[in-house]
Structure formats: C-alpha cells, structure tokens
Amino acid sequence: MTTPPSGLRERKKQATREALRAAALRLAVERGPDRVRVEDIAEAAGVSPRTYNNYFASREQAIVSAVTADREARIAAAVAGGPAGVRLADAVTDAVVEQYTSTGEREREALLLITTRTALRDAFLDTTDGIEPPLTAVIAERLGGAGTRTTARVLAASVAAAVRVALENWLRGWRRPGGGVETAEAAGGLDAGGLVVPAGSLPDQLRAALAPLAPALDAAERRAGP
Amino acid sequence: MTTPPSGLRERKKQATREALRAAALRLAVERGPDRVRVEDIAEAAGVSPRTYNNYFASREQAIVSAVTADREARIAAAVAGGPAGVRLADAVTDAVVEQYTSTGEREREALLLITTRTALRDAFLDTTDGIEPPLTAVIAERLGGAGTRTTARVLAASVAAAVRVALENWLRGWRRPGGGVETAEAAGGLDAGGLVVPAGSLPDQLRAALAPLAPALDAAERRAGP
DNA sequence: CAGAAAAAGTGCGTGCACGCAATTTTGCGT
DNA sequence: ACGCAAAATTGCGTGCACGCACTTTTTCTG
Numbered sequence: 155m156t157t158p159p160s161g162l163r164e165r166k167k168q169a170t171r172e173a174l175r176a177a178a179l180r181l182a183v184e185r186g187p188d189r190v191r192v193e194d195i196a197e198a199a200g201v202s203p204r205t206y207n208n209y210f211a212s213r214e215q216a217i218v219s220a221v222t223a224d225r226e227a228r229i230a231a232a233v234a235g236g237p238a239g240v241r242l243a244d245a246v247t248d249a250v251v252e253q254y255t256s257t258g259e260r261e262r263e264a265l266l267l268i269t270t271r272t273a274l275r276d277a278f279l280d281t282t283d284g285i286e287p288p289l290t291a292v293i294a295e296r297l298g299g300a301g302t303r304t305t306a307r308v309l310a311a312s313v314a315a316a317v318r319v320a321l322e323n324w325l326r327g328w329r330r331p332g333g334g335v336e337t338a339e340a341a342g343g344l345d346a347g348g349l350v351v352p353a354g355s356l357p358d359q360l361r362a363a364l365a366p367l368a369p370a371l372d373a374a375e376r377r378a379g380p
Numbered sequence: 381m382t383t384p385p386s387g388l389r390e391r392k393k394q395a396t397r398e399a400l401r402a403a404a405l406r407l408a409v410e411r412g413p414d415r416v417r418v419e420d421i422a423e424a425a426g427v428s429p430r431t432y433n434n435y436f437a438s439r440e441q442a443i444v445s446a447v448t449a450d451r452e453a454r455i456a457a458a459v460a461g462g463p464a465g466v467r468l469a470d471a472v473t474d475a476v477v478e479q480y481t482s483t484g485e486r487e488r489e490a491l492l493l494i495t496t497r498t499a500l501r502d503a504f505l506d507t508t509d510g511i512e513p514p515l516t517a518v519i520a521e522r523l524g525g526a527g528t529r530t531t532a533r534v535l536a537a538s539v540a541a542a543v544r545v546a547l548e549n550w551l552r553g554w555r556r557p558g559g560g561v562e563t564a565e566a567a568g569g570l571d572a573g574g575l576v577v578p579a580g581s582l583p584d585q586l587r588a589a590l591a592p593l594a595p596a597l598d599a600a601e602r603r604a605g606p
Numbered sequence: 607c608a609g610a611a612a613a614a615g616t617g618c619g620t621g622c623a624c625g626c627a628a629t630t631t632t633g634c635g636t
Numbered sequence: 637a638c639g640c641a642a643a644a645t646t647g648c649g650t651g652c653a654c655g656c657a658c659t660t661t662t663t664c665t666g
Contacts, residue, residue, distance in 0.1 A: 157451050161663055162662075162663085163613075163661090163663070166614085166661095166662090167614080170614095170615095181664095191650095191651065191652090192651075192653090193651090194654065201615075201616090201618075202615065202616050203616095203617095204615075204616055204617070204654090205615050205616070205650090206612080207653060207654070208614080209614075209650085210469040211530055211653075211654090212652085212653080213559060213651090213652075227527035256618090302588065304545060304546075304549060304585075304589055304592075305591075305592045307545050308538075308541065308542045308545050308589050308590075308592045308593065309592055310539050311538075311541035311542070311544065312534075312537075312542070312593065312596075314541070315534065315538050315540070315541045316534045316537070316538070318537065319533045319534050319537055320530075323436035323530060325542055354590055356636080362528065363530055363534050364534075365531075366527075366531045366534045366535055366596055366599070366600055367534065367596050368596075368599075369540065369596045369598065369599035370538075370592055370594075370595045370596035372593055372595065373592070373594075373595035374401075388632080388633085389631095389632060389633070389643075389644085391642085392632090394646090396644095417620095417621065417622090417623075418623090419621090427646090428645065428646050428647075429622090429646090429647095430615065430624090430645075430646055430647070430648090431644080431645055431646070432647075433622085433623060433624070434644080437623075437624090438622085438623080439621090439622075559645075575628095
C-alpha cells in the first residue's frame with residue numbers, strides 16, 4: 155500500500171521532483187524569490203520548463219514544497235499509528251503539533267524567505283489543504299461505519315482550516331518590529347479592548363486553534379464508539 | 381457602516397463590476413465557457429482588459445460571481461439579524477441553508493454551466509472562502525469577549541469548509557447517469573459496504589455537513605454565554 | 607527477448623495575471 | 637467655479653500555466 159505500483163519508474167519521478175524542489179529553494183535563497191524564473195529552476199534541475207509544470211502548478215509551489223515535503227501524509231500516519239485508547243481530538247492535535255515542530259535549520263531559513271513575499275506566504279498557507287484527504291481517511295477509519303463519510307471529511311477539513319488559522323496567526327507575529335512577540339501575554343493572544351495581538355509559539359497557536367474543534371471530534375467519536 | 385465611504389464613485393464601481401459579471405455570464409452561456417476570452421468580456425462591458433483584471437483575479441471568478449453575488453455577506457447578516465435566543469449552531473445552519481436555497485431560474489442555468497468545466501467548478505467551490513471573514517465577525521460578536529478571536533475564526537473557517545464539502549457532494553451527484561440520485565437512501569448518503577454515494581438535495585447536504593460542527597459551536601457558546 | 611502498451615518528457619502556441627507608470631476621471635476644499 | 641489630490645482606468649511588457657501533439661523511456665506480456 156505504501157508502494158502502490160512498482161519501483162524504478164517511481165523513483166525517477168521522485169528524484170526529479172526532489173531535484174526541482176531543491177533547485178527552486180536554492181535559487182530563491184541565492185537570488186531572492188523574484189529573480190527566479192521557472193526556466194531557471196527547470197534548467198538547474200535538468201528538465202524542460204514544460205516538465206516543471208507537470209510537477210508543480212505554480213512557481214511558488216515548488217519553493218514552498220521544499221519546506222512542506224510530505225508533512226500531510228505524516229500527520230495522517232501519526233494519527234493512525236497512535237494507540238487506540240486515546241481521544242481522537244488528542245491524537246489529531248498531538249500529531250499536528252509534532253509534525254509542524256520543525257527541527258531543521260534549513261526550514262527556518264526557508265520560512266524566513268517565505269514570509270518576505272505574499273505569494274509565497276499564500277502558497278505556504280494553501281498547503282494545509284493537503285492535510286484533508288489523508289486525514290479524512292484516518293478519521294473515517296476511527297469512526298468506523300457509524301459516521302457518515304461526510305462527517306469525516308468535514309472534520310478533516312475543519313482541522314485543516316484550524317491549522318491554517320494557526321499558521322496565519324503565527325506568521326502575522328513573525329518578525330514584528332520591536333520584537334514584542336515572544337513576550338506577549340499568554341499563548342493565544344487575548345482580546346484586550348478591541349484589537350488583537352495574536353502571539354505565541356507555533357505549538358501554542360496550533361493547540362489554541364484546534365481546541366475549539368475538540369467538542370466536535372469528541373461527539374463524532376462518541377457516536378461511533380460505545 | 382453599510383455605506384463605508386460615500387456614494388457616486390462607489391456606485392460606478394459596482395455598476396462596472398455588475399456589467400462585467402453579466403457580460404461574462406451571458407457570453408459563457410452563449411458561446412460556451414471555453415470560447416470566451418477576457419478580451420471579449422471586457423469589450424462587452426465597455427472597459428479595457430486590464431481593468432477587467434482589477435475587478436476579477438481570474439476569468440472563472442467573473443462567471444461564477446454572477447451566481448454567487450454577495451451571498452457571503454447575506455449569510456452573516458442573517459445570523460446577526462436572527463433572534464438572540466437561538467442556538468448559534470442553528471442560527472448558522474439556518475442562515476446558510478436559506479442563503480443557498482437558490483430561487484432564481486437563472487442560477488440553475490448558470491450552475492448547469494459551471495458543472496461542465498472543472499475550472500469553473502473549482503472557482504465556485506472557492507467562493508466558500510468568502511464566508512469566513514463576515515462570519516468570523518458575527519460569531520465573535522455572539523461569543524463576546526469570552527472567546528478568543530482565534531476561536532471565532534476557526535469556527536467560521538470550519539463552517540466554510542463544511543459548506544464546501546456539502547457543495548462538493550451535491551455537485552458530484554449532479555446529473556448522474558440513470559438519475560439514481562434523487563431516490564438514494566436517506567439524505568447524507570450512508571456508507572454501505574465500502575463505497576459511498578452521497579446524495580440528497582442541497583439543503584440536506586448542507587445540514588448533514590454542518591451537523592458535525594454543532595458540538596463545537598455549542599461548546600464555544602456555552603463558554604461565552606452563562 | 608522482441609514488440610506493444612503505458613507513462614513521462616518535450617516543444618509549441620495561446621491566453622492570462624499582474625507590476626509599473628502614464629493618463630483620465632472623480633471628489634473635495636476654498 | 638476652479639484646481640488639486642486621490643482614485644480609477646489604461647497600455648505595455650513579462651513570465652507563466654496549460655492544452656495538444658509528438659518523441660523518448662520504461663514496463664508489461666506472449
């Protein structure tokens with residue numbers, strides 16, 4: 155199941171994809187995101203520009219995918235791999251937090267780059283959509299035949315949306331003038347008066363954004379299980 | 381608040397926008413969606429192609445907006461306008477269902493057109509994103525200062541996601557060979573064996589998709605209210 | 607092990623999105 | 637009424653996404 159069709163052909167594809175990823179990121183860092191044309195990336199990866207577009211639907215996707223990788227699939231795997239006794243809401247939350255806790259130093263650099271351009275920021279946020287399909291599958295399995303498949307999709311899509319909100323909040327406070335971010339009130343950015351200053355670490359933001367969905371996940375799980 | 385800046389200038393803008401909408405839809409129906417270029421739409425509306433792109437970021441948006449109109453804002457208004465005693469979940473669900481119950485005959489025609497092209501279908505589904513901002517505002521108001529603004533955003537985004545799922549389900553069964561759609565089991569498309577046949581009227585699909593989120597809305601409201 | 611079938615890569619052409627800077631239109635103050 | 641500042645429109649140029657048809661590579665099958 156993890157190796158759908160076969161071998162050699164698939165590896166070449168992944169190699170090409172990886173080469174494009176790497177080339178896109180490297181060139182973007184070297185020259186700045188705006189000075190990189192699709193033609194350049196393709197050339198650096200040794201393929202035609204047309205082939206490039208068979209792998210990525212936009213120039214931003216290639217750059218962003220270097221930091222995104224296959225995060226979506228790993229989230230679903232983490233949820234599916236966890237112990238069965240855990241609350242679904244907790245399993246999902248922990249899986250998301252864990253997979254978004256970037257350990258790589260290279261990722262930091264890439265994220266810094268991404269925040270500098272609106273198009274890249276948007277592409278990065280759009281990657282949350284990719285969580286939905288695998289998460290739908292794993293949630294549907296946990297709910298068994300009891301829940302509708304629609305329920306699983308809605309919950310998965312909601313989780314994806316929450317993650318997006320969390321990332322938006324996080325990016326918003328990223329590199330704020332004065333550096334007041336790290337020292338803001340409590341995690342979650344309390345509404346004080348009228349305006350809001352969302353702040354907090356990425357894990358905090360993720361947990362804060364996913365928390366409101368817990369009741370929905372609990373209820374679905376309750377209907378499914380005993 | 382409903383009339384932000386002023387008058388005449390704004391009306392002209394809306395007139396232009398409306399002219400573009402109408403022209404886009406008319407031409408798409410007349411010639412078929414693929415035989416309409418941006419240049420044609422702009423010409424029919426009496427503006428330059430460049431101006432067209434100041435109003436719509438893509439060709440599909442213009443066509444789709446003819447059937448979408450300002451549905452998002454009306455949903456938020458319906459939620460805000462309802463009685464205060466009603467459960468938030470019910471207020472939202474009813475508002476969404478009501479605003480998506482298309483009464484116009486012209487809308488049917490437009491939807492039929494939209495389903496014929498993947499690009500249009502996607503653009504139509506993307507309009508659900510527009511629900512989030514106004515819905516966030518109205519939910520945040522109902523939750524008062526008790527809930528975080530993030531909570532409101534997450535809930536609004538989840539509702540938008542649920543609506544998207546509902547529309548996807550609905551479109552999937554749209555014009556099915558054999559017409560087995562209308563007579564499928566109960567609304568919601570029960571999982572029977574392994575595969576799924578989502579079916580049901582649009583209102584049914586919407587309610588089925590929004591139902592799983594009710595617990596989350598209830599919980600947030602409970603924290604806010606008493 | 608050949609030859610067919612499937613899949614990936616490629617070149618080309620078209621229409622499009624959008625930044626930029628010049629120009630026209632609109633609104634407002636005096 | 638007049639002129640100025642803000643806003644909208646426009647033309648132009650660039651790079652890009654993607655359909656189509658064709659070539660090359662990989663895989664499958666007898």
